[in-house]
């Protein structure tokens with residue numbers, strides 16, 4: 001029986017589009033809370049509260065490593081970042097506001113990509 005492929009890279013056009021959106025998000029001034037995995041030594045309750053941590057550097061590694069089968073798999077991980085942020089941070093906190101701003105930014109870039 002055929003060996004189940006662990007990851008099958010998404011097709012070139014979709015890959016390039018996802019990579020461009022990721023590039024732009026990393027450059028956004030409000031991306032600073034999301035660039036690297038949350039340090040659980042600095043935030044000891046984080047690991048208990050957030051079941052599926054995600055950040056932009058992890059998404060970068062998965063994208064470049066061919067872990068996303070479709071562009072939608074990519075978007076699921078991006079949205080996970082912002083859902084985790086809302087779970088852990090007050091809306092009216094610096095990180096909470098950054099999360100809302102970054103989600104709005106992603107949603108608009110994603111809509112453009114899917115309308116083109």
Ligand SMILES: Cc1ncccc1N[C@@H](C)c1cnc2ccsc2c1
Pocket residue numbers: 032033034036037038039042043085088089095
């Ligand atoms: C996205 C997120 N959610 C919950 C907790 C942390 C974070 N981000 C880290 C980088 C972070 C966010 N804010 C600060 C403020 C001082 S160190 C530091 C580190």
